[in-house]
Amino acid sequence: PYRAPAHYRHERTNVSLLIKNGEIVTAASRMRGDIFCEDETITAIGQGLTAPAGAEVIDASGKYVFPGFIDPHVHIHLPFMGTVTKDTHGTGSRAALVGGTTTYIEMLAPARQEDLMQGWRHWNELAAGNSACDYTFHIGVSKFDATTEAQLREIVQQGMTSFKVFLSYKGFFGVNDEELFRTLTLAKELGVRVTAHCENDELVAQLQAQLLAAGKTGPEWHEPSRPERVEADGTGHFATFLEITGAKGYVVHLSCEPALEAALAAKARGVDLAIECVVPHLVLDKTYAERPDFQGAKWVMSPPLRDKRNQKPLWDALAAGLIDTVATDHAPFDFAGQKEMGRGDFTKIPNGIPTIEDRVNLLYTYGVSRGSLSLERFVSAASTRAAQLFDLYPRKGTIAVGSDADLVVYDPGYRGRISASTHSMNVDYSGFEGVEIDGRPSVVTVRGQVAVRDGKFVGDPGRGKLLRRTAGR
Ligand code: URP
Ligand code: ZN
Ligand code: ZN
Numbered sequence: 001p002y003r004a005p006a007h008y009r010h011e012r013t014n015v016s017l018l019i020k021n022g023e024i025v026t027a028a029s030r031m032r033g034d035i036f037c038e039d040e041t042i043t044a045i046g047q048g049l050t051a052p053a054g055a056e057v058i059d060a061s062g063k064y065v066f067p068g069f070i071d072p073h074v075h076i077h078l079p080f081m082g083t084v085t086k087d088t089h090g091t092g093s094r095a096a097l098v099g100g101t102t103t104y105i106e107m108l109a110p111a112r113q114e115d116l117m118q119g120w121r122h123w124n125e126l127a128a129g130n131s132a133c134d135y136t137f138h139i140g141v142s143k144f145d146a147t148t149e150a151q152l153r154e155i156v157q158q159g160m161t162s163f164k165v166f167l168s169y170k171g172f173f174g175v176n177d178e179e180l181f182r183t184l185t186l187a188k189e190l191g192v193r194v195t196a197h198c199e200n201d202e203l204v205a206q207l208q209a210q211l212l213a214a215g216k217t218g219p220e221w222h223e224p225s226r227p228e229r230v231e232a233d234g235t236g237h238f239a240t241f242l243e244i245t246g247a248k249g250y251v252v253h254l255s256c257e258p259a260l261e262a263a264l265a266a267k268a269r270g271v272d273l274a275i276e277c278v279v280p281h282l283v284l285d286k287t288y289a290e291r292p293d294f295q296g297a298k299w300v301m302s303p304p305l306r307d308k309r310n311q312k313p314l315w316d317a318l319a320a321g322l323i324d325t326v327a328t329d330h331a332p333f334d335f336a337g338q339k340e341m342g343r344g345d346f347t348k349i350p351n352g353i354p355t356i357e358d359r360v361n362l363l364y365t366y367g368v369s370r371g372s373l374s375l376e377r378f379v380s381a382a383s384t385r386a387a388q389l390f391d392l393y394p395r396k397g398t399i400a401v402g403s404d405a406d407l408v409v410y411d412p413g414y415r416g417r418i419s420a421s422t423h424s425m426n427v428d429y430s431g432f433e434g435v436e437i438d439g440r441p442s443v444v445t446v447r448g449q450v451a452v453r454d455g456k457f458v459g460d461p462g463r464g465k466l467l468r469r470t471a472g473r
Contacts, residue, residue, distance in 0.1 A: 010040040010404075015448050018051040022060025022409060026067060026398050027380035035065060037405035040447035045401060056450070058443055060409045066379055067399050068102025068406025068444070069360050072386040073138075073195070073252050073276060073327035076106050077126050080172075081350045082341060086332045091426040092356055093131040093464055094457045098424050100360035100441040102133050102406040102451075103396050103467065105386070107164050109140040111172050116141075116151045120160075124466070131464030132457065133446050134406075136392070138164040138195050142172070144179035149186060159468025161192045161391050162250075167234045168199040168302065177241075184245040191471040193274070193389060194242075195250040198234030198259070199226055199303060208347050219296035222346045223286045223304035231303045232258035239266030239273055250274040250389060253329045255281040255303040256310040260317055267322075274324040274389050277314050279362050280305060280353045280431060282326070288431070297339040298429050300349045301329065319373050324385045326363050328355035332427035353431040357423055360408075361437040369412070369438035391469035405448035412439040424457065 017037045024031050024045070034049040035042060051057050076092040078085040087095070096104055106127070110119025119140070127135060139152060139160050152163070165183055166173040175183065187194045207225045211217075216224075235251055239262065242249040251263055254277050266273050280301060285308040288299035299305055317323045331352020333339055342349030355362075363382055367373035373381075387397025394403050416437050420430040444452035451459030 013039045016055040017448055018055050019058045019060050022063050022065035024065045024399055025375045025379055027376055027384035037448045042401055042403050042405050064410040066408040066410055067383050067397055069100045069382045070386040071101045071104045071328050072325055074104045074106050074330040074356055083338050083350050086334055086426045089127045089130040093133045095357040095424040097133050097444050097451045098457055099357040100408045102446055104135050106137050107140055108137040112142040120155050129462045132459050132461050133464045134467050135464055136467040138162045140164045141183045144182045156190050161469040161471040163187055163194045166197040168197055168201045170201045174201055180241055184241055184247040188245050188247040193248040193250050195252050196238045198238045198251050200230050200233040203230045217345050219300050219346050220290040222300045226304050228256040228258045232262045235259045235262040239271050243271045248272045252276050253278045256306045257313040276325045276327050277323050278327050278329045279355050279359050283362055283366055294343055297349045298335055299431055301353045302351045326381045328359045330354055330356035332425055334428040336428055354425050354427045357425050358418055358432055361440050365438040391472050405445055407445045408441045409443040411442040414440045
């Protein structure tokens with residue numbers, strides 16, 4: 001059995017739980033059986049397990065039992081483009097749980113003008129005691145000045161073992177090439193993985209200016225201002241810097257075939273580059289952002305929703321294991337009052353699509369139920385791989401004796417539709433309004449305690465813990 005390191009010590013809750021007769025699926029195996037959890041931990045897996053007096057028994061017949069899902073790219077609190085995302089750690093974490101996500105990795109994203117240490121404290125204060133599920137942070141590096149290196153060393157020491165850089169959004173979050181080089185050099189020394197938003201910022205700025213000067217101001221011009229080649233260029237650029245510094249990388253929200261080719265070419269020459277795609281790019285396309293009457297603003301994100309022909313290469317690479325993870329890039333801005341800030345100028349539409357609640361159901365529906373993704377690949381992409389890449393495995397990301405009892409009993413017989421009128425996220429629209437789903441979690445546990453039953457949060461709203469990690473070399 002897995003023995004957790006000292007700073008992971010499980011707490012005694014005197015709760016025990018037996019999940020019986022489910023089809024237990026991990027990234028590497030499938031078996032029908034039972035899972036017994038004591039306190040916060042999985043303590044037995046087998047067949048014919050019996051429950052001691054007082055244990056809660058959940059019948060999972062006809063259902064899958066998955067490891068709790070991990071979303072490695074979310075923005076709960078994001079001050080951005082003159083406004084702030086709508087979710088709190090309370091609303092965002094409850095929505096995550098309803099959708100089967102039991103751990104999220106949030107981008108700690110102080111702007112260039114702000115102090116990183118203050119940002120670290122601020123994000124911690126916002127989340128502590130307010131998240132219903134466990135969480136950790138990628139440390140946003142938005143500059144690399146005289147104080148940055150010591151601050152990064154300190155925060156890594158405190159257990160945040162991944163960085164985030166933006167090659168886009170210069171002047172706000174974005175780093176220049178010198179800063180990128182210094183960040184990666186430090187990351188290499190510390191053994192931490194660097195996640196990156198990859199778009200060539202100068203090309204975006206020039207194209208935005210050209211389009212606006214030509215009177216092209218609506219949300220449908222967002223995609224042409226950040227075309228596929230701009231992302232492929234950013235991806236190749238990041239890969240070159242990884243190659244030269246020897247650091248470990250991770251490209252976030254890769255959206256299109258040219259960027260995929262750039263990333264795969266880097267991997268083929270030995271660059272340690274993991275690839276993330278996000279649900280909006282897998283399921284939606286750029287025609288959504290072309291909807292009339294400014295409605296398209298709901299689907300403005302960066303990199304943009306793409307031409308539909310990009311979806312098959314993404315799904316194929318995911319099925320083949322060439323794409324590592326499926327995240328959300330959850331970034332909830334209301335249509336009213338927030339997306340509307342960009343009426344008359346698409347460059348002022350706050351970028352982002354809220355998805356934290358819908359990721360697992362959409363990936364299951366369009367990957368497994370209606371696509372060709374195996375259940376094992378589904379678990380890998382939505383849980384296990386993120387745990388491995390970001391130093392959470394095997395505490396999270398699998399079903400094994402000694403692992404945290406974060407489990408999702410999933411009902412593949414459920415049929416429903418996504419709607420803003422029923423979702424738990426604190427945002428006034430859904431980018432997936434009316435979209436059908438072929439399954440949903442019927443029970444979700446957080447370290448051995450039931451947090452969701454049949455679409456309703458029933459857990460402890462402040463139970464989530466900050467997950468401190470140790471960098472794997
Ligand atoms: O449009 C997006 N992706 N908004 C959130 C910030 C980012 O770039 O990840
Ligand atoms: Zn991004
Ligand atoms: Zn993001």
